Amino acid sequence: VTRTVCAEQCDGRCYGPYVSDCCHRECAGGCSGPKDTDCFACMNFNDSGACVTQCPQTFVYNPTTFQLEHNFNAKYTYGAFCVKKCPHNFVVDSSSCVRACPSSKMEVEENGIKMCKPCTDICPKACDGIGTGSLMSAQTVDSSNIDKFINCTKINGNLIFLVTGIHGDPYNAIEAIDPEKLNVFRTVREITGFLNIQSWPPNMTDFSVFSNLVTIGGRVLYSGLSLLILKQQGITSLQFQSLKEISAGNIYITDNSNLCYYHTINWTTLFSTVNQRIVIRDNRKAENCTAEGMVCNHLCSNDGCWGPGPDQCLSCRRFSRGRMCIESCNLYDGEFREFENGSICVECDPQCEKMEDGILTCHGPGPDNCTKCSHFKDGPNCVEKCPDGLQGANSFIFKYADQDRECHPCHPNCTQGCSGPTSHDCIYYLWTGHSTLPQHARTPLIAAGVIGGLFILVIVGLTFAVYARRKSIKKKRALRRFLETELVEPLTPSGTAPNQAQLRILKETELKRVKVLGSGAFGTVYKGIWVPEGETVKIPVAIKILNETTGPKANVEFMDEALIMASMDHPHLVRLLGVCLSPTIQLVTQLMPHGCLLDYVHEHKDNIGSQLLLNWCVQIAK
Numbered sequence: 001v002t003r004t005v006c007a008e009q010c011d012g013r014c015y016g017p018y019v020s021d022c023c024h025r026e027c028a029g030g031c032s033g034p035k036d037t038d039c040f041a042c043m044n045f046n047d048s049g050a051c052v053t054q055c056p057q058t059f060v061y062n063p064t065t066f067q068l069e070h071n072f073n074a075k076y077t078y079g080a081f082c083v084k085k086c087p088h089n090f091v092v093d094s095s096s097c098v099r100a101c102p103s104s105k106m107e108v109e110e111n112g113i114k115m116c117k118p119c120t121d122i123c124p125k126a127c128d129g130i131g132t133g134s135l136m137s138a139q140t141v142d143s144s145n146i147d148k149f150i151n152c153t154k155i156n157g158n159l160i161f162l163v164t165g166i167h168g169d170p171y172n173a174i175e176a177i178d179p180e181k182l183n184v185f186r187t188v189r190e191i192t193g194f195l196n197i198q199s200w201p202p203n204m205t206d207f208s209v210f211s212n213l214v215t216i217g218g219r220v221l222y223s224g225l226s227l228l229i230l231k232q233q234g235i236t237s238l239q240f241q242s243l244k245e246i247s248a249g250n251i252y253i254t255d256n257s258n259l260c261y262y263h264t265i266n267w268t269t270l271f272s273t274v275n276q277r278i279v280i281r282d283n284r285k286a287e288n289c290t291a292e293g294m295v296c297n298h299l300c301s302n303d304g305c306w307g308p309g310p311d312q313c314l315s316c317r318r319f320s321r322g323r324m325c326i327e328s329c330n331l332y333d334g335e336f337r338e339f340e341n342g343s344i345c346v347e348c349d350p351q352c353e354k355m356e357d358g359i360l361t362c363h364g365p366g367p368d369n370c371t372k373c374s375h376f377k378d379g380p381n382c383v384e385k386c387p388d389g390l391q392g393a394n395s396f397i398f399k400y401a402d403q404d405r406e407c408h409p410c411h412p413n414c415t416q417g418c419s420g421p422t423s424h425d426c427i428y429y430l431w432t433g434h435s436t437l438p439q440h441a442r443t444p445l446i447a448a449g450v451i452g453g454l455f456i457l458v459i460v461g462l463t464f465a466v467y468a469r470r471k472s473i474k475k476k477r478a479l480r481r482f483l484e485t486e487l488v489e490p491l492t493p494s495g496t497a498p499n500q501a502q503l504r505i506l507k508e509t510e511l512k513r514v515k516v517l518g519s520g521a522f523g524t525v526y527k528g529i530w531v532p533e534g535e536t537v538k539i540p541v542a543i544k545i546l547n548e549t550t551g552p553k554a555n556v557e558f559m560d561e562a563l564i565m566a567s568m569d570h571p572h573l574v575r576l577l578g579v580c581l582s583p584t585i586q587l588v589t590q591l592m593p594h595g596c597l598l599d600y601v602h603e604h605k606d607n608i609g610s611q612l613l614l615n616w617c618v619q620i621a622k
Contacts, residue, residue, distance in 0.1 A: 166201060
């Protein structure tokens with residue numbers, strides 16, 4: 001019903017037959033009024049009873065600071081609803097409540113809210129170490145359990161490499177480990193226990209598979225040791241290039257006949273306590289390593305290095321870029337430009353334009369520290385493009401770029417973008433495609449549209465004038481005919497009984513009262529809804545109810561009135577639809593949505609002419 005009775009102008013559902021009775025565009029399945037809070041159901045999301053296209057976003061554009069800022073009125077989508085806070089067993093991903101974070105994000109807690117944040121490299125994953133949890137019975141990393149360490153970033157426990165793991169264990173039918181599989185440990189950042197290496201593939205000359213290891217926790221120690229490297233004759237360098245801390249336990253590195261660089265390392269910079277000890281002996285002599293050129297790169301500081309090259313330094317003598325020690329930052333040349341943040345070289349923001357001739361590209365981090373913008377400038381910030389439909393606090397933000405590539409707000413009347421500051425520069429999307437037309441291209445189209453519009457207005461005006469003229473003549477002829485007609489017999493001849501066959505008896509359950517329209521000495525009139533039994537249609541009606549204080553005589557007169565009204569059928573009479581014989585008798589008639597004639601006359605007495613009043617009198621008399 002909410003679709004079939006709608007006016008043509010309604011683009012969806014409605015609650016009545018008139019143009020003003022259209023439902024809000026966000027309503028689904030009908031409504032009880034024109035507002036977004038009157039919907040029976042929402043097309044998209046329900047925001048505290050109001051149907052909206054999207055929930056209030058977590059970030060909005062601030063035209064004062066020219067940046068996206070946190071929206072304190074933000075809400076999250078939870079199913080089809082907008083909620084201020086996600087349920088305790090859900091996490092927030094962007095602006096939605098989800099059961100779990102996607103594989104590319106990790107779960108973190110900020111200000112008491114569990115949120116999904118993108119992983120900078122690989123998402124954190126904690127795994128059991130040797131002798132812990134699912135590997136409680138394991139004694140070494142071997143071919144049967146190495147796949148359990150895939151994508152692990154944290155080892156809860158220890159990593160142990162024994163000869164039965166590296167070269168296989170025939171007694172337990174365990175094959176030798178594939179050296180390539182040891183690369184699974186490149187993702188490990190932390191070992192909470194100890195690292196024990198007593199066997200290693202002979203074709204591998206370093207421990208670069210642990211190049212991302214940052215911390216050895218030492219919560220569990222092996223005979224007081226947290227790092228043990230024993231009798232590895234093929235190892236020439238350690239290459240623990242990311243190792244920054246050995247929290248507890250001692251170090252034991254011995255009987256590695258080809259190992260160099262160990263003597264350059266300032267091990268105390270890695271220790272967390274003063275009582276940690278170092279036992280390093282019977283490795284390759286330092287002078288032999290120096291004689292063969294196995295020394296630290298000149299860019300390394302006096303803290304030493306883990307192996308050859310500027311990426312193996314414990315710290316840098318001058319500047320660093322990531323893990324690499326360098327002589328200087330790319331301030332004025334190079335493929336990408338940088339600025340100095342202490343002794344660290346940081347790349348300029350991608351929106352900064354690369355400068356030449358000894359000019360700095362940027363002065364600090366972020367798009368607001370560029371010397372010149374690569375694309376456009378929005379306030380102090382360099383941007384890839386000017387804001388085009390970004391959500392602001394109360395509306396969407398549109399801006400255009402001037403000849404200097406600076407962004408400026410569009411005219412308030414431009415709701416789809418613009419190419420200049422005035423309302424004539426607004427961009428409109430054509431129904432035939434998605435392209436837009438600038439002002440100079442739209443001028444001929446606008447001129448043709450204006451001429452065509454004026455022509456149509458003239459035709460419509462002439463048509464309306466002819467129609468009004470004919471209607472006026474028709475009214476005058478009808479009025480003359482009414483006034484000249486003589487009534488020869490009454491509508492209800494005296495002595496003739498009303499036709500009771502036309503009186504319909506309604507059940508009280510079929511009627512629903514909505515609001516009071518008026519009251520008098522004999523009863524009260526309500527606006528109501530009549531739902532005929534067995535039907536789904538809802539018919540607006542007027543329900544007249546006799547007061548309970550009236551006597552039997554009034555009831556008889558009330559029924560007589562009903563019988564007379566039921567036998568009448570005339571365009572100028574309100575038709576009786578039925579009678580409900582409840583404890584208080586109810587008359588059900590057509591609902592006059594514009595009220596009674598007497599109120600209309602009182603309200604518009606200064607605008608109603610005598611001819612119209614006389615016309616009404618004739619209609620009432622007939």
